[in-house]
Amino acid sequence: MQTEGKSIVLISKNPDISALVESVVQFRPETVLKRCDATLSEMNGTASELALKNDLVIFCPEGDTDRDVAAVREIRSRVQSGAQVIALADARTPFADMRRLSEAGVSDVLPDNLTPDELAGTLWKVMDSDAGQGTAAAEGSRNGMVIPVAHARGGAGATTVAVNLADSLTQRSGFRTKTAASKVALVDLDLQFGAVSSFLDLQPGRCLYQMADEGLMPDATFLQQSMTEASAGLWVLPAPAEFAPLHMLEAQQIQALITQLRSQFDYVVVDLPRVLVEWLSPVLEASERLVMVTDCSVPSIAQAQRLIKFYGGVNVGLEVDVVINRKRKPMFAASHEKEASRVLQRPFDHWLADDPAAALAAADQGVPLSTAASRSALIKGIRRLAASMIDARQAQSATVN
Numbered sequence: 177m178q179t180e181g182k183s184i185v186l187i188s189k190n191p192d193i194s195a196l197v198e199s200v201v202q203f204r205p206e207t208v209l210k211r212c213d214a215t216l217s218e219m220n221g222t223a224s225e226l227a228l229k230n231d232l233v234i235f236c237p238e239g240d241t242d243r244d245v246a247a248v249r250e251i252r253s254r255v256q257s258g259a260q261v262i263a264l265a266d267a268r269t270p271f272a273d274m275r276r277l278s279e280a281g282v283s284d285v286l287p288d289n290l291t292p293d294e295l296a297g298t299l300w301k302v303m304d305s306d307a308g309q310g311t312a313a314a315e316g317s318r319n320g321m322v323i324p325v326a327h328a329r330g331g332a333g334a335t336t337v338a339v340n341l342a343d344s345l346t347q348r349s350g351f352r353t354k355t356a357a358s359k360v361a362l363v364d365l366d367l368q369f370g371a372v373s374s375f376l377d378l379q380p381g382r383c384l385y386q387m388a389d390e391g392l393m394p395d396a397t398f399l400q401q402s403m404t405e406a407s408a409g410l411w412v413l414p415a416p417a418e419f420a421p422l423h424m425l426e427a428q429q430i431q432a433l434i435t436q437l438r439s440q441f442d443y444v445v446v447d448l449p450r451v452l453v454e455w456l457s458p459v460l461e462a463s464e465r466l467v468m469v470t471d472c473s474v475p476s477i478a479q480a481q482r483l484i485k486f487y488g489g490v491n492v493g494l495e496v497d498v499v500i501n502r503k504r505k506p507m508f509a510a511s512h513e514k515e516a517s518r519v520l521q522r523p524f525d526h527w528l529a530d531d532p533a534a535a536l537a538a539a540d541q542g543v544p545l546s547t548a549a550s551r552s553a554l555i556k557g558i559r560r561l562a563a564s565m566i567d568a569r570q571a572q573s574a575t576v577n
């Protein structure tokens with residue numbers, strides 16, 4: 177279904193929001209925009225009539241969530257299959273209020289500081305969906321593959337691998353690689369020293385901090401509010417700028433987060449923290465493959481061995497891909513490399529070249545290697561790792577079907 181000939185009702189007293197919505201709708205001239213200078217509760221039942229006769233109702237919450245929730249419930253009790261309802265909420269609205277609006281029947285709660293492009297993306301997606309469901313709900317269960325990335329020592333290259341593995345897993349193609357074959361989440365659970373946002377020139381996010389601090393149970397609305405699309409198909413949940421109270425995070429919260437992510441993404445790449453905390457268990461339990469980034473030095477291999485043992489204790493079936501960073505695959509393994517492989521009880525299939533020029537170019541520009549150094553030896557090695565993950569996922573879905 178296309179949006180041509182459809183109608184949107186905007187219920188808002190805020191001229192900035194009206195201007196924002198108008199700037200988006202003008203690009204679809206067949207779409208009619210009707211404006212009501214009021215709050216939802218002031219509409220006193222007229223909102224239900226409008227929801228019956230139009231395709232989309234957008235409103236600005238008035239700051240009194242009880243009244244907004246009551247007004248949305250009123251619409252939903254009278255109009256089950258009519259218009260979708262979207263809230264454009266103040267970006268500082270607490271998650272608890274957003275969740276109450278979603279539960280009352282709002283398809284999407286969006287922050288009001290979206291750019292016109294971001295708003296257009298969501299509006300047309302909601303209106304073009306025949307199913308008549310909100311975007312998050314409509315995504316459904318993709319049963320994404322969870323891939324935690326760990327390192328044997330700080331600086332081994334885990335974040336470099338996590339960022340560029342996630343980017344490669346999107347399998348972008350087309351003119352200026354705008355089309356992604358897979359939807360990938362990149363989650364920075366290195367809450368205290370997270371660097372994913374700086375690798376991709378994004379703002380750190382407060383959402384994971386808030387989740388820990390307020391004891392929030394993450395749901396679809398939480399994901400919608402907290403993730404940023406860094407490039408086509410690559411969605412990032414960044415670590416906070418402040419030191420997060422790690423001990424306050426509960427395993428159930430991370431479990432809910434991973435469940436949500438798996439349902440909405442094909443791959444969920446997690447940059448793991450160095451600390452061994454209780455809430456890592458749900459990540460490890462949901463994973464089939466973990467990437468351990470290390471070098472071949474004796475201390476690093478000893479650390480890698482300890483960590484693999486710990487992770488394997490949480491999930492007995494967990495496969496571990498050892499990635500030897502800063503070293504090209506040798507034609508013949510040296511004796512210390514053979515010994516390292518024996519200690520870790522697995523072959524070393526993945527080697528990433530030492531490539532400071534490529535790493536520096538990506539860091540300077542705040543972009544993935546695929547943009548800054550698309551032909552570098554480093555990205556080629558990471559693409560091979562991604563290809564092995566994609567093969568594993570395809571083999572798995574072939575077995576299931």
Ligand SMILES: Nc1ncnc2c1ncn2[C@@H]1O[C@H](COP(=O)(O)OP(=O)(O)O)[C@@H](O)[C@H]1O
Binds near residue numbers: 330469
């Ligand atoms: N193969 C490589 N060649 C050159 N530099 C690398 C390579 N891998 C990582 N680096 C650089 O090493 C530094 C540490 O990497 P990072 O991924 O942050 O490590 P970790 O997350 O394990 O602490 C970064 O500046 C990164 O650009």
Ligand SMILES: [Mg+2]
Binds near residue numbers: 334335336366371447
């Ligand atoms: Mg790191």
